[in-house]
Amino acid sequence: MRKLVFITILITIFTACKNQKTIATGYQGQGKSAVVSTLSKPVQKQWKGIWSFEDDNLFFSNDFESGRLNGVTADGDNHYTALITAENTPVNVSPWYAFKVWSNTPKMITIKMTYQDSRSRYYPKISTDGENFTPLDSVNFTVLNKGTGTFGINAAPEFVELKINVGEKPTYITAQELYGSTRVKKWIDSLSTKNYISNYEIGESREKRAMNLMEVSNGTYKKAVLVISRQHPPEVTGFLAMKSFIETLTGDSPKAEKFRDNYDLFVVPLMNPDGVDNGNWRHNMGGIDLNRDWQDFNQPETRSVRDFLVKKENEGYEFVFGADFHSTWDDIYYPIDSTIIGKKGDIVFNWIENITKRLPQKHTNIKPSTEITPTMVSRNYFYVNHGMPAIVFELGDNTPRDFLKLKGKVAAEELMDLLLE
Ligand SMILES: [Zn+2]
Structure with missing residues (x-):
């Protein structure tokens, strides 16, 4: 008994030190997003030549x-x-x-x-x-x-x-690898040669670029996973992890086939095509951070995804998981705190745990959010308005590219396992 107490104390001290170390060296992520207006603002269009x-x-x-x-x-x-x-x-x-x-x-x-x-x-x-x-x-x-x-x-x-x-x-x-709208479209077109994948426009950006959606559907299962990426143009590492994630979900493995026999998948790989093609630092051509517009929907890019989700729900779809891929200074997960999301969030937290177990070589911080209204950011909107367990999946600017690819693949495999349980 005494021995057990002693070991417990040791473990507690060890855990505390470990946490301490994480706080000292790890990226703890950003705080609560300030409420800002998302009405369009003037943008300086770059001279090209x-x-x-x-x-x-x-x-x-x-x-x-x-x-x-x-x-x-x-x-x-x-x-x-x-x-x-x-x-x-x-x-x-x-x-x-x-x-x-x-x-x-x-x-x-x-x-x-x-x-x-x-x-x-x-x-x-x-x-x-x-x-x-x-x-x-x-x-x-x-x-x-x-x-x-x-x-x-x-x-x-x-x-x-x-x-x-x-x-x-x-x-x-x-600054990072080039993935403009032409190259991204080429990628989704190459995947769309498979008979269960198609892609189509769900709207237009402010400068009339296509808002392309990729649909992976093997029948109509009315249960779906939603993935979006590149609300913020420079966040290419998030896009690269998303690319590997989607390639795994749409691949030829027995697990992926089984996944597609039970779920549909909807992907908007390029949320901000104007910002990406114009080489913007952050905003769309309305001068707005799109990931602050999921409450008021003043911008056409966010509206197109909102309208798509509402349409699908009216068709009887249930969205069982949502992920929004981004990049920042280091790898980090932003789930919704379990005190808010409750049991519904178990899949997100189990998923994080399972990915972590498979990829011990690189530490990823986790920062759950307790603020979900006003919705403003995609993850909150997905959960509050569509009951979707959702996460912001952030990759580091300098995360090695082969690791990004591996992480996207492992994340897809672990998600499929949890959804097929
Ligand atoms: Zn971002």
Whole structure:
């Protein structure tokens, strides 16, 4: 008996230390979202084109999907300064950039990256085809005026300098991998060659881009899972985990087949096509953070998903699970607190636990929310208005890409197991 008490105390101390350590080093996530108006605001539409430095025989361009470059100056000696500004302010500190550079005479240049009221959050990715990206070699990356904080934007440098070998073939320099609306549509079209997958428009964005929905349906089971992603344009790592998640749910494994024999799946992979294609830091072209618009529905992108869900419910559908994929400084889960959601949330918490068991190599913080009204964010709307157990699934900006893929796959497998129990 005494031995048991002693062990219990030891375990308690150990657990307390462990929690302490998590608090000291882990990302605890953001606080409650402030209530803000989501009525449209003016947006600065970016000038698109080519900056030609004829004397240097050097060219910059932002004229492609997701491009963002707001100005360049030539400083002499193959040194250039790039300016990156936001679509409007105030805006979250996620300074997205994407441009290409080329020259008819191969040489090495230095580019100093500067940002409007922000710091250098995203480590540069390099590509020559716009599809395959690698992080810039660290020997070509210099931090100027490094951050004083230990985490988040305060830990990021104010400026950075990149050394780039330029040649005739343009080099893409981007904040994250490029997944504009064309590339995303190509992906859903490639999946839609399977006879149980289709995709169609459920609405249009403010600039009349398609709001594409992918439907995975093998019959009509009237029980469905909903997945959305990219409300926030730079959050590509969340998109990549979502992509792997969907590829697993739609794959050829016996488990996935069984899942599809019991459930339908609806996916909106690109919630903010205007923001993504315009290279915005955060907002849609109404100048609004879409993930604050799930109460008032002032923006067409959120309205299209709301109307779709209402229509499906009128057809007799029950949504049994919802996930909204995002990216932030580190991996984190934002479920609805169990004191609010009760038994209905068990599937979410069991799911988190099962994923964690299978992926012990990387710690993921969990921050349950107790505030669900006004709904404002997608997860709250899904639960409050449609009774859907839902979660915000956040991946880190720098989470290794092979791990993102693995996590998406494991998350899909564990969800299928729980839904098929
Ligand atoms: Zn986000």
